[in-house]
Amino acid sequence: MKIARIETFFFHPGSGKNLLFCRIETDDGLYGWGESYVGVKKEKVVDDYIRAMAPYVIGRSPHNIRHTAQVMFDDFAIRRSSVDFFCAWSAIELAMWDIVGKKAGQPLYNLLGGASREKVRVYANGWWYGVTDIESTVERALQVKEMGYTALKWDPFPGPWRTFITREEEDYAVANVKAMREALGPDMDLLIDAHRRVAPHHSIRVAKRLEEYGIFCYEEPCLSDNLDLVAEVRRAISTPVVTGETLYTKEDFARVFEKRAADILNPDICAVGGLQQMLDIAAMAQPHAIAISPHNYNSTIVGLAATVHFSAVIPNFLIAECFINLNEACDEIGSPGLKVEDGWIDLPTAPGLGVDIDVERMRKRPYKDFPHKDMRQYWEEFPRKNYVWGVANVTR
Numbered sequence: 001m002k003i004a005r006i007e008t009f010f011f012h013p014g015s016g017k018n019l020l021f022c023r024i025e026t027d028d029g030l031y032g033w034g035e036s037y038v039g040v041k042k043e044k045v046v047d048d049y050i051r052a053m054a055p056y057v058i059g060r061s062p063h064n065i066r067h068t069a070q071v072m073f074d075d076f077a078i079r080r081s082s083v084d085f086f087c088a089w090s091a092i093e094l095a096m097w098d099i100v101g102k103k104a105g106q107p108l109y110n111l112l113g114g115a116s117r118e119k120v121r122v123y124a125n126g127w128w129y130g131v132t133d134i135e136s137t138v139e140r141a142l143q144v145k146e147m148g149y150t151a152l153k154w155d156p157f158p159g160p161w162r163t164f165i166t167r168e169e170e171d172y173a174v175a176n177v178k179a180m181r182e183a184l185g186p187d188m189d190l191l192i193d194a195h196r197r198v199a200p201h202h203s204i205r206v207a208k209r210l211e212e213y214g215i216f217c218y219e220e221p222c223l224s225d226n227l228d229l230v231a232e233v234r235r236a237i238s239t240p241v242v243t244g245e246t247l248y249t250k251e252d253f254a255r256v257f258e259k260r261a262a263d264i265l266n267p268d269i270c271a272v273g274g275l276q277q278m279l280d281i282a283a284m285a286q287p288h289a290i291a292i293s294p295h296n297y298n299s300t301i302v303g304l305a306a307t308v309h310f311s312a313v314i315p316n317f318l319i320a321e322c323f324i325n326l327n328e329a330c331d332e333i334g335s336p337g338l339k340v341e342d343g344w345i346d347l348p349t350a351p352g353l354g355v356d357i358d359v360e361r362m363r364k365r366p367y368k369d370f371p372h373k374d375m376r377q378y379w380e381e382f383p384r385k386n387y388v389w390g391v392a393n394v395t396r
Helices: 043-057 065-076 083-104 134-146 167-184 200-213 227-236 250-259 275-288 302-313 324-333 359-363 376-381
Strands: 003-011 019-026 031-036 119-125 151-154 189-193 217-219 241-243 320-323 344-346
Touching (some): 031 302, 043 083, 065 275, 119 189, 134 151, 167 189, 167 200, 200 227, 324 359
Parallel strands (some): 119 320, 151 189
Antiparallel strands (some): 003 019
8 A cells, every 4th residue: 555645725713823634545445534733824734735745645555654754854954953843744654643643444543552541632733813801702702611521722812923022911911810710710721821821030020920710721921932030930930830842852852851841741642743643742741740731723623633532542641632613613524523522522432533624615725815914903902011022014
């Protein structure tokens, strides 16, 4: 059995970003689905990578996943890491795994040592996109709670991502979390995402003020390119610190362990090189008593299914991400879909990833550009008192 064809598909879900899927077909008629993590307005870059990588993969066996990954790094990437390369390879790698599972007639977790759990817990994200103030944030969060989720994540900081912010912006973030805790009650787990925004002194000060609200975790408090900054925050606060969304190689994660920079890692299966790399990272983290909470800003079809299979297997799993703003559109093209009930997902039972995509329905929602963000309203609401200006593509 050899790989005969690699095809990519864009899908516009109407929210967030375009999604990028990859379909691999073999010479004996089997096919598998993969997905790449992509950033809004940068989706086509990853698509170009997949198309350029295809000639290196066609003709190879879909079973030789680890070897092909090394060949792609050595001979295609010329042993140079880049996020776009790993995102593209993730889609191909996952599609290969899907084929292997289908050939074996088994769901992937059965081929990886079997499941460690019967269900996978997920938290809701994407629900807060478009909110304009604390009141609307709370209103949306109450709707998420009504849907049965017991954990949710959002970014409470206002405005664009800048290293240095005003005290007014810090106060807004704290007031945001306070209002959420009061509205949602003590049983909802609140995950805070700082999105690598701010300098350590801002991040530490805000985290300490949030401790009274029982925060589940504090994600990406500083730019993880400099893990000393993340480690500085972790040493100063009691809330568990998460990093890993913007790390892609085993070498990157090895530095996290060396510096004791995190309590929880959140690599993305569609961004780090796929399932095998995720398994390696989780195994590396286990002796350091570090939990895994997979990042998953991907579809609720392929990306979520791959995350669920991975999460089912590893012993140090904590909770996984689910972007519920993509649910409705993905349900139109995904078959069978993954069911979330009370914040938990049952393990797929069909072979491979256990999901499929209706190509004709997907073609009806092709790539469509998202509008540019206009930050003028933010500048009017938060005047830049004592703000240290840097280079920014912002219209004021």
